[in-house]
Amino acid sequence: MTGIILVGGRSSRMGANKAFLRIPLSTSGGGGKTIIEMMADKMRVAFKEIIIVTNSTESAEEYQGLDARVVRDILPDKNSLGGLYSGLVNANSKYSFVVACDMPFINMRLIEYMKNNCAGFDAIIPRLRTGYETLHSIYSKSCLGPIERQLAQDNLKIRDLFPQIKTNEIGEDTIRRFDPELLSFFNINKADDYQQAVNITPSLCS
Numbered sequence: 001m002t003g004i005i006l007v008g009g010r011s012s013r014m015g016a017n018k019a020f021l022r023i024p025l026s027t028s029g030g031g032g033k034t035i036i037e038m039m040a041d042k043m044r045v046a047f048k049e050i051i052i053v054t055n056s057t058e059s060a061e062e063y064q065g066l067d068a069r070v071v072r073d074i075l076p077d078k079n080s081l082g083g084l085y086s087g088l089v090n091a092n093s094k095y096s097f098v099v100a101c102d103m104p105f106i107n108m109r110l111i112e113y114m115k116n117n118c119a120g121f122d123a124i125i126p127r128l129r130t131g132y133e134t135l136h137s138i139y140s141k142s143c144l145g146p147i148e149r150q151l152a153q154d155n156l157k158i159r160d161l162f163p164q165i166k167t168n169e170i171g172e173d174t175i176r177r178f179d180p181e182l183l184s185f186f187n188i189n190k191a192d193d194y195q196q197a198v199n200i201t202p203s204l205c206s
Contacts, residue, residue, distance in 0.1 A: 001115060002096040003047035004087035005039060005068070006080060006135065007054040018188055019101040020062075023201050035104045035188065035197075040066040042108055046115070049092055052101075053083045079156045080135060085147045088139060100135040102188040104197055110178035114138050114170060122165035126185070128172045133185050134158040 007019045019036035033041070036052075043050055050068040055076060063070050074086045084098055095118050097111060114124045115138065124138040135158075146164040150156070175182065188194050 001047055001138075002049040002051060002087075002091040002093040003043040004051045004053060004084075004091065004096045004098045005036065005043075005101050006083040006087065006098065007036070007052055007101040008080075008083075021188065021194055023104060023198055025201060032201075036063070036066065036101055038104045039099070039101070039106060040068060042106055043097075046108055046111060047097065051087055051090055051096075053087045053090075055083065075151060078151055081147060081150065081156045081158050081161075084139065084158065085144065085151060088141055088144055088147070091141070095138055095140050097138050098135060100187060103136065103184070103186065104188070105183035105186050105200070106136070107179040107184045110175060110184055113174075113178060117168055117170070120166070121168040123162070123167045125162065125167050125169050126175055127169045128175070128182065128185065132159050132162075136185060 005019075007017065020034045022032050022034050023038065024032035040050060044067060050066070052063055052066070052068045052070045053073065054070060055073040069090070071086060071090045073082050074089060075082045078085070080100070087098060088096055097114070099106060114126075118124055118138055118140075122140045122142045126133040126136055143161065143165055146161055150161060172182075175184070183200070186193075186197070186200075188197055
C-alpha cells in the first residue's frame with residue numbers, strides 16, 4: 001500500500017505552508033520536527049511507498065530527507081479531490097492511504113486496522129458523528145474513473161464520490177478503540193490549532 005500526503009502549499013489563514021510548521025517534541029522547546037516530518041516518520045514504517053502531492057511551486061528539495069516521491073497536481077486548482085486524483089495516478093499500489101499534511105497525530109494502529117479491512121471495497125472511510133474524514137482514508141485505483149467524471153463536472157466534493165463507489169465506513173465507536181481522543185483527525189488550520197498541537201505533542205512523546 002502507498003501512503004499519500006496532500007500538501008496544499010501556503011495557507012491563507014496560517015500565512016505559511018503548514019507542512020513545515022515545527023513542533024517541539026518536549027516541554028523544553030527547541031528542536032522538534034516539522035509536521036510533515038512527524039507524519040512521514042510514522043508512515044514510513046507502514047507503507048512501502050510515500051508520495052507527497054503538492055499544488056505549489058516548491059521544489060522537491062523542500063522535502064529532502066523524507067524518503068518520499070514528490071509529484072505536482074496533474075490538474076491544478078482542483079482542491080483536495082485533484083490532489084487525491086494525482087496521488088492515485090502516481091501510486092504504484094492498488095490501495096493508498098491518503099491524508100492531509102496538517103494532521104500530525106495520525107494513529108498507526110487505526111491505520112493498520114483500516115488497511116486490514118480493504119478487501120472488496122473501493123474506499124475505507126472513517127465516519128465520525130460529525131461527518132466523514134475524507135482526508136484520512138484509504139482509496140483504490142478503482143476510484144479514478146468516478147473521480148475523473150467529477151472533475152470534468154467541476155464537482156470537487158470528495159464526499160460526492162462515495163455514492164459512486166463501494167465504501168467501507170469505519171464508525172466512531174470502532175475508531176475510539178484505537179484512538180480514544182480522536183487525535184488522528186486533529187488538523188491545524190489556524191494559529192490557535194498550532195498552539196494546541198504544540199501543547200499536546202510532549203505528552204504523546206513522553
